[in-house]
Every structure is written in structure tokens, then in C-alpha cells.
Amino acid sequence: MSRFQFVVPVLLILCLGGVAYGEANTSDGSPAKVQVPKVEREGIWQPASGGTQVPLWPASVVLAKPDTGDHPEATGNGSPLVGGRMWYWASYVTRPTMTIYRPKGRNTGAAMMVLPGGGFYAVATDLEGTEICDWVVRQGMTCVLLKYRTPQVWENAIGKQQRPKVLLGLEDAQRAMGMLRERASSYGIDPHRIGVMGFSAGAYLVANMSNTEERTYPLTDAADRQSPRPDFAIVAYTARMLDSSKGKNNLELQPWVKISAKAPPTLILHAMNDPTDNVRQGMAYALALNDAGVPVDMRLYAKGGHAFGMRPTADPITREWPGQVKQWLRNLGMLGHR
Numbered sequence: 001m002s003r004f005q006f007v008v009p010v011l012l013i014l015c016l017g018g019v020a021y022g023e024a025n026t027s028d029g030s031p032a033k034v035q036v037p038k039v040e041r042e043g044i045w046q047p048a049s050g051g052t053q054v055p056l057w058p059a060s061v062v063l064a065k066p067d068t069g070d071h072p073e074a075t076g077n078g079s080p081l082v083g084g085r086m087w088y089w090a091s092y093v094t095r096p097t098m099t100i101y102r103p104k105g106r107n108t109g110a111a112m113m114v115l116p117g118g119g120f121y122a123v124a125t126d127l128e129g130t131e132i133c134d135w136v137v138r139q140g141m142t143c144v145l146l147k148y149r150t151p152q153v154w155e156n157a158i159g160k161q162q163r164p165k166v167l168l169g170l171e172d173a174q175r176a177m178g179m180l181r182e183r184a185s186s187y188g189i190d191p192h193r194i195g196v197m198g199f200s201a202g203a204y205l206v207a208n209m210s211n212t213e214e215r216t217y218p219l220t221d222a223a224d225r226q227s228p229r230p231d232f233a234i235v236a237y238t239a240r241m242l243d244s245s246k247g248k249n250n251l252e253l254q255p256w257v258k259i260s261a262k263a264p265p266t267l268i269l270h271a272m273n274d275p276t277d278n279v280r281q282g283m284a285y286a287l288a289l290n291d292a293g294v295p296v297d298m299r300l301y302a303k304g305g306h307a308f309g310m311r312p313t314a315d316p317i318t319r320e321w322p323g324q325v326k327q328w329l330r331n332l333g334m335l336g337h338r
Contacts, residue, residue, distance in 0.1 A: 038077030043091035083311025087127035117200030129197040129307040148172040174228035181226040195232035203238035271304030
């Protein structure tokens with residue numbers, strides 16, 4: 001048995017069970033966590049009615065595999081509850097997809113690609129995926145849910161976390177952006193009004209998409225000759241940006257974080273009491289973008305914890321951030337008619 005066949009599935013359960021998706025402690029007045037049994041089963045995630053799932057790569061293209069190799073794809077539900085409900089994930093993803101949700105009424109022509117979190121162990125398909133898309137399409141936008149390759153563990157060297165040289169999720173996101181632009185007319189979208197929204201690990205991928213057009217995979221077809229950089233970006237409780245070794249109040253970025261003056265307008269959302277990804281992660285990224293001349297807005301709330309998605313709770317951020325995003329999109333001109 002290889003070490004990944006044993007170790008990575010165990011880490012997956014631990015991470016999703018209470019580390020990557022922890023909430024605020026009861027000592028600050030937040031509701032206590034409610035744990036439920038975690039269940040995982042072999043099977044390929046499928047969208048509910050209304051979504052069209054599209055493979056990102058031709059079957060003939062040989063893709064680099066996640067850490068678990070050919071382990072069959074699986075779906076599962078996680079713990080603790082969020083907003084009083086279970087949330088679900090997909091993992092062991094070897095053939096990534098994007099699922100298209102089109103608005104049923106007014107179509108502004110704008111589109112939003114959603115990159116769920118999951119600590120690079122899994123993809124939180126409903127909490128930070130389909131539930132976000134339900135809201136996006138109600139705004140008259142096309143929503144695209146990315147199911148990217150996972151798991152991909154970030155190794156530690158000399159006590160420090162190391163970014164993989166090739167991020168499989170970034171390759172999938174760049175490929176999806178190119179496909180959306182190449183097929184824009186058939187999807188009813190404007191190729192110059194396609195943005196991204198990411199949560200936690202997905203937010204880190206959004207930051208990478210924003211700051212580079214370099215690809216680490218061979219060009220496959222015309223889609224890969226389109227720009228992979230989004231036209232706007234929303235970063236929710238991001239991770240893996242801050243160099244925390246420099247002291248508590250230092251706001252320097254990790255050496256692997258590159259900032260480009262060509263990054264798109266960006267909105268950053270974070271809770272001050274996030275126990276998983278310190279609020280300084282988003283603050284450091286915002287300051288770096290601002291120094292590069294990139295328009296950046298921040299919406300910070302005292303409470304909310306981590307991985308709240310769009311489920312209303314007692315914490316104001318969970319009920320108010322969608323309205324903040326809507327106003328920001330309107331300010332950018334993304335919610336008007338084509």
C-alpha cells in the first residue's frame with residue numbers, strides 16, 4: 001500500500017472534520033459546533049437539475065494526477081454543521097469539470113466562476129459551490145462551478161509549508177477560464193465580463209489566477225490561447241498568503257505570492273475571528289494589491305469564523321456579505337444589461 005493510499009484519505013477526514021471547516025469558539029459568544037457522523041462513498045459528483053457539467057480536458061489528454069493517484073472519485077458529507085445543515089464534498093478528482101448554470105430570466109451577459117474551498121483535500125460542492133451559484137444566477141449572471149483536481153498536499157520542509165511547484169487546481173481554473181472565453185457566444189456571456197469567486201483554498205487559487213497568465217501545462221487547443229486572467233475577483237477567507245514567521249503584526253506575503261499590476265478589481269471578505277485563516281491573510285493581500293495600483297475593496301466583520309458560505313447564521317457577515325458583493329458588482333457595471 002502506498003503512503004498516499006493510506007495517509008491522504010485519513011488527512012481528508014481530519015481536515016474536513018474540524019480543521020479546515022472550524023467555526024468560532026463559544027467563548028466569544030458564537031454558537032457551539034454541532035458534530036455529525038461523516039460519510040464518504042465512492043462515486044462521481046453530479047449536479048442537480050439545471051446544471052450542465054462539462055469536462056475540462058479532452059479524454060485523450062493525459063493529466064497529472066492528484067496525490068491519491070487513480071483512487072476512484074468519492075463524495076461525502078462533512079462535520080460540523082454549517083447554518084444548521086450538513087455540507088457535502090467531492091474528492092479524489094482526477095478528471096476535473098465545470099458545471100454551467102445559466103440565468104432563467106434576465107441575462108446581464110456577465111459570468112462568475114466559483115472555486116469552492118476544501119483545504120486542497122476536497123471540493124465543498126454545495127456550501128461554497130451550488131449554493132453560491134443559486135445566488136449568482138438570481139443576479140442575472142451565468143455561474144460556473146469548478147470541480148478541480150484534489151487532493152494535493154502542501155508539504156512541510158524545515159517546519160515551513162511549501163507551495164507545490166505545479167498547482168493542479170490552478171491549471172484547471174485557467175483551463176476553464178479559457179474555455180468560457182472561447183465558447184462565450186454559445187454560453188450567452190460576454191468574454192470580457194467573466195469573474196471569479198473563491199473560498200479558502202479556492203480563494204488562494206483565485207489570487208493566483210488574478211496575478212499571472214503563465215500556464216504550467218502544454219496548450220491543448222484554442223481555449224488555451226485565451227487569457228486565463230479574470231475580469232474581476234472575489235476572495236473569501238483566503239489562506240496561504242501571509243508569511244507568519246515575520247511576527248504577529250507583520251503583513252508580508254509568502255515568497256511564492258506574486259502580485260501583478262494587471263490583476264483585476266478585487267473584493268476581499270473575511271471575519272476577524274476566523275480561527276483557521278487569520279484575517280491578516282486577506283489584509284496582507286489587499287495591501288499588496290493596493291501598492292501595485294490594483295483597485296481593491298475589503299469587507300471585514302467581527303464574527304463569522306471560517307467556511308460560512310452563504311448560509312445565514314447569527315453572525316451578521318453571513319447575512320450581509322451577499323448584498324455587499326451585489327453592490328460591488330453593480331459598481332463595476334457587471335449587473336447591467338449587455
